[in-house]
Amino acid sequence: MPIRTNRGRTAVYRRLWGWPLRSPRHLVGTLVVLAVVLTALGILLPKAIGKPGQTANGPGASATATSRPGVAAPVTVTSTLPPRLTSVPPPSSAPPDQDGVRVAKEWVTAWANHPDGMTTEQWLNGLRPYTTEEYLATELTTVDLARIPATKVIGEPQVVTSLAGSMEVDVQTDRPKVRVTLTKTNPGWRVTKFTQAG
Template sequence: MPIRTPHGRGAAYRAIWAWPLRSPLRLAFTTAVVIAVVVGSTLAIAALAPVRPGSGPADVPGGAASAGRRPGVPSSPTPTILPPVPELTPSQLPLSAAPAAAVEVAGRWAAAWVRPRQGTTPREWLDGLRNTTTDEYLGVLSAVDPDNIPATRVTGKPRPVRVAPRSVQVEVPTDTLKLIVLVVRDESGWRVAGYDRE
């Protein structure tokens, strides 16, 4: 006789769900059936899935898959040996290749850099360097107090100590130290972009 009321259907469903819980044997049996259904459906789906070319053992040269190869991952080719790369070194020219204009700018800059006469303002000192200094380095020199410069005069001729295609380091002797002036070439000609003390 069919079940006609919602109460009767609920009782029937409860009886089905409660059946595995009535004994440990029924619970073990039900668990085994559920696991078998899940494993069976997984294997059936895997068997019906199309096989991608290049993933089977028959596609590997020699007819067998290599032991270290993972399925679906293409094997890498044998690495090739690249020629050695030479070390990158800045191109340096002989000292005789130093442009006379760059050496001359370094000498003029050093003569304007030394401590000015008493009463010269920092702005006047900076204006004296403007024609021979890059704009970027002028910003650095604006923080310098010219009264703290130890040298008071240039005592010898400037001479190049390192030459590159677009820069020259020039040594300029003063009465207290030797300046190493870096002169670079920009769109307006040769300009000082820094200095160091030897």
């Protein structure tokens, strides 16, 4: 039976709007249903309206204006969006910076210099001028000097990769070959990582 009085309608409206506040379960259920509805609208509305940038001729199509003799041609303004990049281009290589090569050799020389009786603090002080503070504090403080097999550098550094702001250099010692990764910082080239081969 239809509601015929304003008083009856108000009671029905109050009951509908008050339902979510009756219990926490009602409130959570209402929020879940509302989230589902909003998500569905967010997915379906762009498909129904169409993507921006599409014209009647298709996406990225350029419009052409036709004119009849004696009638001014309409002015058509079109814009084409640049193509979307699908992959990041590789960084461009740069010629090796000799300062970086020098720092790599001096770092490996200081790394291999650990005579008997040298403390870890003394060894770290020898590496400090060539190493980033972060790498020195987080990685090199835990190095056991007795486990460093090399004692001196015996070869010239060989540049493996060279970019504008970083490079990798191999330095041959009397034991393993050491690969040093350097980064160009405000004070100059500094070592951020090293690995030993063999």
